[in-house]
Amino acid sequence: MMIALGAAKGLAFLHNAERPVIYRDFKTSNILLDSDYTAKLSDFGLAKAGPQGDETHVSTRVMGTYGYAAPEYVMTGHLTARSDVYSFGVVLLELLTGRKSVDKTRPSKEQSLVDWARTKLNDKRKMLQIIDPRLENQYSIRAAQKACSLAYYCLSQNPKARPLMSDVVETLEPLQCNNGATEEKSSLLSDGPIGGLGRTARDYRLHNKYGGAVRPPAGCRSPNPNCSPGGGPTACRVR
Template sequence: MGNCWCGGEPSVYRVSSNAKSESPKQESPSVNSTKHFDKLPSNPKEVEDLRRDTAANPLVAFSYDELKAITGNFRQDRVLGGGGFGHVYKGFITEELREGLQPIQVAVKVHDGDNSYQGHREWLAEVIFLGQLSHPNLVKLIGYCCEDEHRVLIYEYMARGSVEHNLFSRVLLPLPWSTRMKIAFGAAKGLAFLHEAEKPVIYRDFKTSNILLDLDYNAKLSDFGLAKDGPVGEKSHVSTRIMGTYGYAAPEYIMTGHLTSRSDVYSYGVVLLELLTGRKSLDKSRPAREQNLTDWAVPFLKEKKKILNIADPRLNGDYPVKGLQKAAMLAYHCLNRNPKARPLMRDIVDSLEPLQVSDEDLIGKGTTLTFTVNVANVKTVLP
């Protein structure tokens, strides 16, 4: 999926594999028992019928004409970004639009560019998951449009766009250390919430383009099109088609199609590395040995003295050495080849909390980073 809600094209690399088809028993509520495209909901009433048992958040069913009014008839100068699904537009809900609606800026994600079964299923997954989940580090879904062939989502507007745009932009000022740690902390809290929900959710597509920022650089996860219900009971994993993004997907998931919450932890480790290094997970413009971020960085992470070699040069040394070392070691453990030896997201949140201070306070000071791996008699296989 991977949409950037500000200027520029997102970098999307789909994982391909000869994996098994998804089992209907493991589907999210949105697509359970729907084997044919024409059985997916085709109007708001059918959407709400699907949402009835799980809906916790009220959503507004907008008409397509209302969306035209919100976006100025989808004006090109309102485009925030886009991808294979279509485009995202900046919009304005006014008091005149509909009685009871509060004036607010919104982001309107139009799926008309992808009218396939998979495209509509991903649209529906977002409606279902964000209609039942609410957290400060998840983007808020305000409503949707399901009219004729139109499939549209209306979110709260995130003024600074994606982490991808802010971290890798050639025109914006480099993100300072404290902001990078704030982003890492917020995104970790979002994932931890999903993993520990009453019905656990595996995000499956965690990456910088799917983390959005408000004016204060608070991070919120967006794009739940590939999210899956986690395993229940005695099951250890979900068997599913392999979908995600090259450079972020966990190696065991790519090899087996077995999806667990630890798959998200691996992806989190990649994003944390991107924040520390200022490098993309995959960058074909770099020398061959440096194109894959994890392949390049992990050897440095093994030795404390070499960790400084991975720091983003645009930080100009403006970071606490011990803080960088602690965060780098956390990334190292997240990227463990043995998924059971990776930390839980709740432990990652606890580990990052001591780093949530200003750059001035951190310079020259030591910080502590601790987490536990709740695995008995497991041999740790380092990356």
């Protein structure tokens, strides 16, 4: 979740600039990590100045990466900041499931990660079935549900139904802490600087590139000033 939050802050910064910028090619391979696993965006080669004034979108040639591009952008070439939100939803889904956005080695119905997972994300009985089994159930069910719900809204077919990246940041910040809930399994967000769900990216996607073991932090590393170890989780801001 630490990686997801860092990447979300990067996109929010671009979208909220005086002259908004649309990243256009947000994907896992464009997220770089420093020695503390702090996420930084890279490769702005496809970035595009966003709409201004009364403009609702930017019309451009469709470019990007299959599996991450928003459906309305692929079909019409109409680019908005919500196109980046969809791509973020795909990356968040990769972190949650430990799967690739497109995997031709899987059965036909599971090759597209979004198509396979979308219907499960909004069903509390099914959403936990898609969580990476390599986590061995060592995570907070409540936090997992909030992360799945966030991914569901980011991946909405209707761009207007997707949250702003600033809303995504506000939703992810409380998930950086151990919620201290005794009725749940051990928190997936307190086992390291990325922790729990976020460890999917570290252990199975980026660990080989950066190498080395990462020791657990002494306490909560969330930038949220209202966040403290043992405090209850804030309600998801995305409806």
